[in-house]
Amino acid sequence: MAQNKFATEITFDLNDGSKIPALGIGTVPPDDPSQVKDIIITAVKAGFRLIDTAWYYGTEKYIGEALKELFDEGVVKREDLFITTKVWHSFWHSPEKSLDTSLSDLGIDYVDLFLQHWPICLKGGPDGTPSKPMADDENVKYDDDPVTGTKFIDVYNAIEDIKANTNKVRSVGVSNYSITKLKQLLPKVKHFVPVVNQIEYHPQLPQQDLVDFCAEHKILIEAYSPVGGTGAPVLKIPYVKELADKYGVTVNEIVNAYHICEGRIAIPRSSNYDRIKNMVRLPKLNKEELSALYKIGEGHPVRYVNDPWGYGIGFKWWKGDTLSKIED
């Protein structure tokens, strides 16, 4: 069976001339966030070179501990790694302060990629907290109109300025941007078109329109929640198991290959060290198999990350969304 050796050996070109690894490790906290230290050490030793984190996850100090150990032991050098962090929407008033907090916790002096986590602004204190500002009635406390507001564009522009004026950031990008939000942002970009749009993507969530729109603008798709997050629902799809048996790889490797074979970056997460080591092969799925995986979602689309602040930003299949003006 045709098969590349490792997904961890593949990189994609970004629109600013840099390269990004095709496979990364996610760092949303497990029940015990300190476990992230060993997760990162395991992943890097297994060949992962992209680490995806965010101020919001509260795991950056554990990643920092792992990096120190990996650098001290000579396993990798800083320049061998591609580290992403993000500015949360309650820290919108000071992306550079958010970045400085992340750099300090990570123990590094630059990130390879700095993302705007969501295209919205929520009320937040000078240090970004509370990270989930909700009123007593559980309504989200926006600091801008969630549908018509454009303050989120200033946040992206501030991120661009950090790249333009400091050495703290190599590339800049966005996350959770729908076509609607990208159409608002792109005419207002100051220096740098985002290099990636990090979105939920897996065989149950078909989004060819967004993929095509991003491709037109040379924005790579970075797929988060490749197995659908906690409980790994995507791995219960019988066809995924069938392909894993056919190629002699794990189900995780099939869902990562679904993205990587089509030029999208995949950033899975696991706290199971054996599983992390068994996520690095790349079965070469053929066109028919990729198309069959895509069609699963066309029949029954499911979005697993339905955070309340995502209502209204223009994504399809957002549970409970009554605000969105969705582009056809």
Ligand SMILES: NC(=O)C1=CN([C@@H]2O[C@H](COP(=O)(O)OP(=O)(O)OC[C@H]3O[C@@H](n4cnc5c(N)ncnc54)[C@H](O)[C@@H]3O)[C@@H](O)[C@H]2O)C=CC1
């Ligand atoms: N930009 C954004 O808004 C978001 C970014 N992310 C990033 O993407 C990363 C990955 O997304 P997640 O939703 O965390 O992860 P995911 O879709 O990779 O799911 C991880 C969960 O699935 C479980 N799992 C994985 N393989 C399994 C298997 N074979 N059997 C049973 N359980 C299995 C893991 O234990 C974990 O609980 C995050 O850690 C984060 O870095 C995630 C969500 C939103």
Ligand SMILES: O=C1O[C@H](CO)[C@@H](O)[C@@H]1O
């Ligand atoms: O990055 C993120 O992770 C959490 C949980 O999946 C989500 O709320 C946020 O965008």
